[in-house]
Amino acid sequence: MKLSNLTFKGGIHPPYSKELSKKASIEPCIVPEVVVIPLSQHIGAPCDPIVKIGEAVKVGQKIGESKSFVSAPVHSSVSGVVKKIEEIDSPLGNKTKAVVIESDGKNEVSEEVKPKGNLEDLSPEEIVEIVKEAGITGQGGASFPTHVKLSPPPDKKIDTVILNGAECEPYLTADHRLMVEESESIVYGLKAIMKAVGVKKGYIGIEDNKPDAIEAMMKASANEPEIEIVSLETKYPQGDEKRLIDAATKRQVPAGGLPMDVGVIVNNVGTADAIAKAIKTGMPLVERVVTITGDAVVTPKNLMVKIGTSFKEVVEQCGGYKEGLGKIVMGGPMMGNAQFTDNVPVVKGTSGILLLSEKEVSAPPMDPCMRCGRCVYACPVNLQPTALEKLTSRERFDETEKYHIWSCIECGTCSYVCPARRPLVHSIRVAKKALSDKQKRESK
Amino acid sequence: MQERLLLTSSPHIGTKDTVSRVMLDVIIALLPATMGSIYFFGLPAFKLIMVSVIAAVATEAIIQKLTKKTITIKDCSAALTGLLLAMNIPPAAPWWIAAVGSAFAIGIAKQAFGGLGQNFINPALAGRAMLMASWPVIMTTWSAPGADAVATVTPLALLKPGSEATGELPSLMDAFVGNIGGCLGETSALLLLIGAAYLFYRRVISWRIPFTYIATVAVITLVASGGDFTNMLYHLFTGGLMIGAFFMATDYSSSPITVKGQIIFGIGAGVITSVIRLYGGYPEGVSYSILLMNLAAPIIEKYTSPKLFGEVK
Numbered sequence: 214m215k216l217s218n219l220t221f222k223g224g225i226h227p228p229y230s231k232e233l234s235k236k237a238s239i240e241p242c243i244v245p246e247v248v249v250i251p252l253s254q255h256i257g258a259p260c261d262p263i264v265k266i267g268e269a270v271k272v273g274q275k276i277g278e279s280k281s282f283v284s285a286p287v288h289s290s291v292s293g294v295v296k297k298i299e300e301i302d303s304p305l306g307n308k309t310k311a312v313v314i315e316s317d318g319k320n321e322v323s324e325e326v327k328p329k330g331n332l333e334d335l336s337p338e339e340i341v342e343i344v345k346e347a348g349i350t351g352q353g354g355a356s357f358p359t360h361v362k363l364s365p366p367p368d369k370k371i372d373t374v375i376l377n378g379a380e381c382e383p384y385l386t387a388d389h390r391l392m393v394e395e396s397e398s399i400v401y402g403l404k405a406i407m408k409a410v411g412v413k414k415g416y417i418g419i420e421d422n423k424p425d426a427i428e429a430m431m432k433a434s435a436n437e438p439e440i441e442i443v444s445l446e447t448k449y450p451q452g453d454e455k456r457l458i459d460a461a462t463k464r465q466v467p468a469g470g471l472p473m474d475v476g477v478i479v480n481n482v483g484t485a486d487a488i489a490k491a492i493k494t495g496m497p498l499v500e501r502v503v504t505i506t507g508d509a510v511v512t513p514k515n516l517m518v519k520i521g522t523s524f525k526e527v528v529e530q531c532g533g534y535k536e537g538l539g540k541i542v543m544g545g546p547m548m549g550n551a552q553f554t555d556n557v558p559v560v561k562g563t564s565g566i567l568l569l570s571e572k573e574v575s576a577p578p579m580d581p582c583m584r585c586g587r588c589v590y591a592c593p594v595n596l597q598p599t600a601l602e603k604l605t606s607r608e609r610f611d612e613t614e615k616y617h618i619w620s621c622i623e624c625g626t627c628s629y630v631c632p633a634r635r636p637l638v639h640s641i642r643v644a645k646k647a648l649s650d651k652q653k654r655e656s657k
Numbered sequence: 658m659q660e661r662l663l664l665t666s667s668p669h670i671g672t673k674d675t676v677s678r679v680m681l682d683v684i685i686a687l688l689p690a691t692m693g694s695i696y697f698f699g700l701p702a703f704k705l706i707m708v709s710v711i712a713a714v715a716t717e718a719i720i721q722k723l724t725k726k727t728i729t730i731k732d733c734s735a736a737l738t739g740l741l742l743a744m745n746i747p748p749a750a751p752w753w754i755a756a757v758g759s760a761f762a763i764g765i766a767k768q769a770f771g772g773l774g775q776n777f778i779n780p781a782l783a784g785r786a787m788l789m790a791s792w793p794v795i796m797t798t799w800s801a802p803g804a805d806a807v808a809t810v811t812p813l814a815l816l817k818p819g820s821e822a823t824g825e826l827p828s829l830m831d832a833f834v835g836n837i838g839g840c841l842g843e844t845s846a847l848l849l850l851i852g853a854a855y856l857f858y859r860r861v862i863s864w865r866i867p868f869t870y871i872a873t874v875a876v877i878t879l880v881a882s883g884g885d886f887t888n889m890l891y892h893l894f895t896g897g898l899m900i901g902a903f904f905m906a907t908d909y910s911s912s913p914i915t916v917k918g919q920i921i922f923g924i925g926a927g928v929i930t931s932v933i934r935l936y937g938g939y940p941e942g943v944s945y946s947i948l949l950m951n952l953a954a955p956i957i958e959k960y961t962s963p964k965l966f967g968e969v970k
Contacts, residue, residue: 222966227670383670455967465967539663546669553664573670574663580676580732583774586914595963599914617965625668632674639666 218421219460220446223593225626227383227449227547229422234506234513235386239394241517242503243530244316248291248521250276251303251311254560255350256357257283262312268295271323273496275348276312285358285561286348289314290499290519292321304524304543304557306550311558314521326495332405335492340409347491348498348561352483353377353388353452354544356562359484363409369473371410375461376403378419378426378482379445379452382545385565387502388482390515392419392426395486396433398493402485403440405492410478415440416461417482422447449547450624454479456593468620483564498561505531507568509538518559524566525555539571547625580633588627588637594620598627598637605640610647618644676773680733682859686852687740687904693848694841697802698748702841705755706743712759713739720768734773738762741781744842744900745944746788749800754792758784778951779908782944789944799838809838812895813940816888829887832894839895846894853903865919866912866926867902873927874898881935898930901943911951918954918961925957926950 253259260277264270270289278286289312297313329335329343345360365371376399380388392399403415417434419427421444434440443461445451455466457479464475472479487498499520506513511532518527524541528534542549543563559566588598596617604613618641627637694702717735721728730736739759746755762784767776789796801809810824812832827837835845842849856862871893878892879885892898897905906912906926913922926946933942 459966468965468967470967540669541662542667542669546667548667549669550667551662551664551669553662567669569669571663576671577675580729581772581774583676583679583734584909584914585679586909589914589963590916594966596965597914597962616962620965620967623667629668629671630674632672632679633676634671636666638668642666 217444218446219443220448221456221459221593223591224448225591225629227629230384231386234504234515235389237514239390239502239515239517242522242527244291244519245522245526246316248314248519249301249311249558250287250521251309251560252277252287253309254356255285260287262298264295266295266298270295270314271321273326273499274323283358283361285350288348288497288499290521291316292319293317302557304550304552304560328495329492337409337411340405343491344488349484349487350561351481352487353481354562354564362478365473370476371412371473371478372476373414373462374407374412375457375477375479376417376482376485377452377457377479378417379457381420381449381452382547384506384567385504385545387504387515387564389423389426391486391502392482393429396429398489399482399485400433400437402489405488406480406485413439416443418443418445418457418461420445420447420451450593453622453624503559503563504565508573509535509568509570511535520561521558524557527559527566534568537570538568539574540569542567576634582633582635587630591626591630594622596621602635602637602640605644610644613644677732679861680737682861684733684737684740686855689848689851690842690845693835693845697835702748704752705746708752709743709755709759710736710739712756713763716760716763720764735763738780741904742784745781745785745840747796747799747840749798750795754788754795758788761787774910776910778948779905779911782905782948785944786948801838802836811838812891816891817940829890832891843897843900846899849899849903862907866906866923869920869923870902870906870927873924874931877931896941897943901947906947911954913954913958915958915961915963918957921957922950922954
């Protein structure tokens with residue numbers, strides 16, 4: 214089977230703007246004086262704090278956990294003293310409880326942190342437990358607890374693991390740098406995932422605009438016959454897991470289904486790296502690579518940032534803002550969240566901090582839909598975004614279900630291509646919210 | 658840091674393309690044929706084009722002003738409708754024909770139904786159909802290219818089975834280049850194809866409607882004439898087929914948005930055009946075929962929704 218230039222139907226080619234930061238090696242970010250660690254950084258139940266105000270903590274020490282299975286514990290990223298446990302604004306757009314820790318600058322590592330032994334000696338159950346205890350969540354941005362993904366129900370026969378190194382979001386280069394610089398660790402992490410779910414086939418999918426990453430990953434996996442590097446056409450949203458599975462295995466995940474319905478588990482390359490480190494050193498997820506980029510930052514960089522560092526301090530380390538900042542986005546420009554302040558902490562899902570100038574984000578005013586159909590042809594899920602927008606604007610939410618609204622992955626491709634700048638994906642979000650609110654009301 | 662940050666939901670970047678750019682592209686694509694019509698038919702052609710465009714833009718502005726709506730003449734869509742209508746008028750027609758046609762196209766076919774993107778039939782063709790119904794003699798009096806405006810018949814009238822029209826068929830080359838009688842902008846297949854190539858290059862239109870439309874007419878006329886290839890070529894290069902297929906049937910607003918729907922639309926228009934030309938009461942059927950398919954477009958669209966990714970049947 215051909216393993217290069219694979220892709221899916223639909224999609225777009227936005228300007229990738231990755232040259233800003235793709236050559237910048239990962240540098241350690243300063244250790245801030247104060248970190249603010251949210252107790253909910255993932256999809257699932259929020260954690261409860263297990264430290265008290267005034268208590269001394271060390272790097273890697275668990276400070277929050279939940280009894281719920283779909284959750285991920287959080288750990289301190291610095292050594293120091295717990296100052297406050299308070300409600301804060303999360304970069305995900307909601308309010309959440311957070312543990313505020315004042316660093317003592319010593320970065321003392323907790324006694325709990327110790328190597329977990331050789332991968333060969335670990336059982337699948339032990340690997341899943343290590344992943345769970347390390348608080349690892351999907352590093353691509355969705356932040357789904359990884360141990361849940363690695364525990365498929367017994368009736369789902371998994372035969373393939375795919376690592377997602379597509380990084381199809383414009384601007385972002387965190388995964389790119391990680392693949393170039395930590396390729397061995399990523400391969401190790403993939404082997405751990407494969408062992409955890411008992412699979413003999415592993416792919417690493419990378420868009421072909423990252424030839425150095427493809428080369429590095431090929432080299433690192435040269436002696437691993439079970440692992441293959443797949444080069445993908447550079448096209449957004451190539452890194453959406455269902456598009457990735459389609460490209461790499463030619464299997465279509467049924468609408469409304471999950472990757473495991475076609476025997477596949479997809480994890481981000483950053484997640485594999487975090488798993489490798491959790492096994493090798495025992496260090497839980499307390500830091501991650503963040504791309505700080507955009508045309509409104511002085512020096513774009515890829516930094517290894519402690520979870521809980523404020524955006525403000527991270528940006529300061531990149532020389533600060535340029536004149537005319539218009540938008541701060543967590544994540545990429547296609548799916549990231551706009552922030553109203555830079556006083557929010559970096560969380561486990563912060564793949565990038567994107568700083569766009571007013572000029573870059575300004576658009577001419579909206580025009581009426583002229584039915585050019587570009588949204589329909591570009592939609593990777595084959596929806597009719599313009600029809601969904603029309604129904605939503607008339608508040609005919611029930612009818613949107615006939616147009617498969619729940620299959621929308623909110624990749625933003627439709628809004629991107631629209632020459633009339635209709636709020637297409639935004640309308641879909643509005644309709645989804647209205648429908649789920651209605652369901653909630655009715656189930657009461 | 659800035660005091661105020663922009664907060665909108667993603668995506669945070671977008672295409673640089675705009676509605677007016679798309680409309681302008683179609684106007685640019687029509688320029689070769691526009692120039693050609695002035696070259697072939699002289700000053701009267703130029704006058705008709707100017708009157709038609711100005712009347713279309715003025716009608717849009719006046720209606721939007723009267724109804725207290727945003728005036729959208731800057732999006733170039735009204736100018737485009739005016740130009741397209743002019744392309745559909747015989748060169749010997751008086752100036753007020755163009756003005757009345759444009760006013761009807763914009764006022765009734767477009768603005769009365771809600772403006773850009775809401776018209777269910779092609780405004781320019783609606784204007785032409787109204788003119789045909791109201792002033793049939795003016796609308797079917799053809800003159801040969803050149804300054805002296807000699808009355809002539811169109812090749813399609815000569816080709817029509819059982820037609821009483823008499824005259825010499827122009828050479829196929831003249832028909833292709835546009836050195837024949839006909840409406841302003843429809844005579845030169847060559848210049849229209851150059852414009853169409855630009856539309857493909859700019860990705861304003863896809864192959865689906867024009868290709869299926871022209872191919873259907875080609876197949877039917879070939880079969881109906883018992884395999885007469887030359888006869889088929891006359892059918893393709895004379896009359897309004899080229900301008901209809903590339904510039905009229907592709908109107909976003911009045912054609913289906915779905916891929917399969919567009920193919921059905923093209924084939925349907927091809928069948929109706931051929932049937933009118935070969936068996937109907939008129940020598941030409943492009944306008945009516947597109948108008949009829951415009952009416953069918955919503956239902957075609959309804960039954961040709963794209964298959965969902967991973968759809969479970």
